[in-house]
Amino acid sequence: MESEVADRDACTLIPATTPGTTVTGDLGAPLYVAWQVTNECNLACLHCIEESGPGKAFRDELSKAQVFRVLEQVMEYQVPYLSFSGGEPMIHPHFFEMVEYVCARNGELKIETNGHYLTPENCERLKALGVKAVQVSLDGASRETFNRMRVRGDFDRTIEGMRNLRAAGVPIEINYSPTRFNAHEIGAAVDLACELGAYSFYTGPTMYTGNAVKTWHLLELSEDQYATFFQVLHAKTEEYRGRMRVYFHEMGLLEELRYRLHHPAALLIVLPNGLVKLINALPFVCGDLRTQTLGEIWANFQRAWQDPRVAQFVEDLATDPGKTSSLHQWVYL
Amino acid sequence: MKLAKYVKFREEKFGGVVFETRSEKVYTLNPSAAAVLREIEEGADEHEIPKRVQARFQDASGAIEREVTALIAELRQKGLVED
Numbered sequence: 016m017e018s019e020v021a022d023r024d025a026c027t028l029i030p031a032t033t034p035g036t037t038v039t040g041d042l043g044a045p046l047y048v049a050w051q052v053t054n055e056c057n058l059a060c061l062h063c064i065e066e067s068g069p070g071k072a073f074r075d076e077l078s079k080a081q082v083f084r085v086l087e088q089v090m091e092y093q094v095p096y097l098s099f100s101g102g103e104p105m106i107h108p109h110f111f112e113m114v115e116y117v118c119a120r121n122g123e124l125k126i127e128t129n130g131h132y133l134t135p136e137n138c139e140r141l142k143a144l145g146v147k148a149v150q151v152s153l154d155g156a157s158r159e160t161f162n163r164m165r166v167r168g169d170f171d172r173t174i175e176g177m178r179n180l181r182a183a184g185v186p187i188e189i190n191y192s193p194t195r196f197n198a199h200e201i202g203a204a205v206d207l208a209c210e211l212g213a214y215s216f217y218t219g220p221t222m223y224t225g226n227a228v229k230t231w232h233l234l235e236l237s238e239d240q241y242a243t244f245f246q247v248l249h250a251k252t253e254e255y256r257g258r259m260r261v262y263f264h265e266m267g268l269l270e271e272l273r274y275r276l277h278h279p280a281a282l283l284i285v286l287p288n289g290l291v292k293l294i295n296a297l298p299f300v301c302g303d304l305r306t307q308t309l310g311e312i313w314a315n316f317q318r319a320w321q322d323p324r325v326a327q328f329v330e331d332l333a334t335d336p337g338k339t340s341s342l343h344q345w346v347y348l
Numbered sequence: 349m350k351l352a353k354y355v356k357f358r359e360e361k362f363g364g365v366v367f368e369t370r371s372e373k374v375y376t377l378n379p380s381a382a383a384v385l386r387e388i389e390e391g392a393d394e395h396e397i398p399k400r401v402q403a404r405f406q407d408a409s410g411a412i413e414r415e416v417t418a419l420i421a422e423l424r425q426k427g428l429v430e431d
Contacts, residue, residue, distance in 0.1 A: 041362050046374060095356035095367040123356065123369045147354075147369055 044092040044313055046281040049100065052082075052113070054287050056102040058129055059166040062154070062192050062234055064225040064295065066343060067102040069167070076287040079109050081305055085289065086113060088309040090120045098150075100127035102287070111140065118145040125150055127190070129168065133176025138183035149180055150188040150217075155196070156203035164196050174211065181212035191218040194234040198244045205251040209259045216255075218248065219264040222296060228340040241265075268296055268339065272329045279320045283312065290345065293319055297328060300345045319348040349394045349420075352430045357385045368428060375428075380405055384416055388429060394420060 054065060055072035077085065089097055097117060104110060105128050117124045126141070130151040141149060153173060155161035161170035180187050189208040193201065201218070208216045220241065221227060227234055236244070245265050252261040264271075275294060284292040289304035291312050301319040302312030319325065324346065332338050351357060356367040364382030366375040377385060383404055387397045398416040405412055423429045 041360065042365070043360055044358075046365065046367065093356075093358045095358060095365075096369065096372075123354075123367075 042281050044309065045094055045283045045316075047096045047098075048089055048094050048283050048285060049098050050085075050285040051101055051287055052099045052104045052110070053102040053107045055106055056129070057106060057131055058103070058168045060129075060154075060168070060226065061164050061166060061196075061230040062194055062221050062225075062227045064222050064227060065102065066225040068226070071102070073287045077289050077305070081289060082109060082113060083116065085285070085304050085309075086116050088304075090117070090122060092309050092313075094122075094309075096123050096125075096147075098125040098127055103129055103131070105132040105137070111144075114141065114144050114146060123147045125188070128152070128176075129165065130173035130176035131169065133179050135179045135182065138176075138179040138185055141180075142183040142185045146185065148186040148188050148215075150190055151177055151180075152192070153177075153189050153204060153208065154192050154194075156200040156207050160197045160200055164192075164194060177211045177213075187211065187213040188215040188217065189213045191216065192221045193218060193236060193241070193244055194221055195236055195240070196234070198236055198240055201244055202247045202251060205248070205255065205259075205261060209255055213259055215260045215262060216251075217262050220267065222268060222339060223336065224296070224339045224342045269329070269332050269336070272296060272332065276320065276326055276329060279317070283309075283316060291316070292345075293325065293348070296339060296342065297325065298342045298344055298346045299325055299328075300347050315348070322348050324348070349388060349424075349429050349431055350391070351385075351389060352428055355428050357389055359386065366428060368426075380412060380415070381419055384419055384423075388423075 051065060053072055053076055054067050055069070056063070056067040057069065059068040099110070099113065101107070104126060107113070114124060114126070124146050125148045126146055127150045130153070133149070151173060153161070154164050155170065158170040161173070162168055177187060191201065191204055197204070205216055221234060223231055245263065248261060248263050255261055272294070280294070284295055285304065286292065290300045291302040291304060293299045293301055293316065299319060301316045304312065325348070328338065354369040356369065358365050359382055363379045364377040364385055366377060366385060367373075380401060383401050384397060387400060392400060397420065398413040401416050402410070402413045420429070
């Protein structure tokens, strides 16, 4: 056996953060790749941070060959956690082939979907392939609320999709975007999520970007409304402790970005065309998976967080929160 | 003994990381703890691991053997390994 250094710290396991919050440090690769596989969506949600919708696929989205080259690298670098989102990932033409590729190589994969394609057959297929979880966007506890926010969406179909997931035995997570339409239903939504078999419920302040820029006057919550919203969540966290994890963050965007400047998460955000963003809430791009390796991009990711333009953008947000409306005008670092 | 179904281990220059995918918790490991995880991943006998790691780190004091035993107990208690 090869000998190693004798001068050492005690043999320990140091807990514990989540892959999205673990800082980059000396990691050789990201711990989490969040991949927006297409910008196309069957819905046109008022609050969508990605400006997704029908006919909104990027013109330069990755080809099938490019998609699988990226997946190959994600596996090669042993990225332990990968998610497919969109747009709506389940309408990507190679969705199930991509899922199969990852799961067959023991990758841990989460699907983030609006729940409209969760037929019994698709749920059974996802279970058979071995996805880690399916996260469903459930922005409301009633048909009236949900359907107003999720334009072209169908609450009943989403609920049916979740029942199909449960029947197939696929772990379910819920994501909830709070707005003026649905904040009052947060308690009922948490109850509904548990009733439908979810093991996790996620929420946090809705961002002023994407479609939400155009509809902000309809969506924006006051500080008092947010205070009530989080008060309910604190109570629900206790109520469901041990049965369902209720996870939420109250940090405002500026506060979070200031923290991230010094503690970048070990997370790469991949856009449908292969560009890699520093973080969703900033316009900065640190690589292109069509022309660079994941290793090169990871190295540049860590350097890019030190670029003065990033810190300047974050500080400018303090006086001009409207700058987040330009997140889709990418700046290459 | 093997890594539990939902556990991923990756070696790093500083040691390694363990990702428990159900709770989404990440643990960082120093080199000797990473050596333990590598032994487990390779299917080494649980009772052999303390001595193998002790030899690897040339530890004459016996401390590392006790630490490895404690670490394995902790891994089991946290559900990160299973029989």
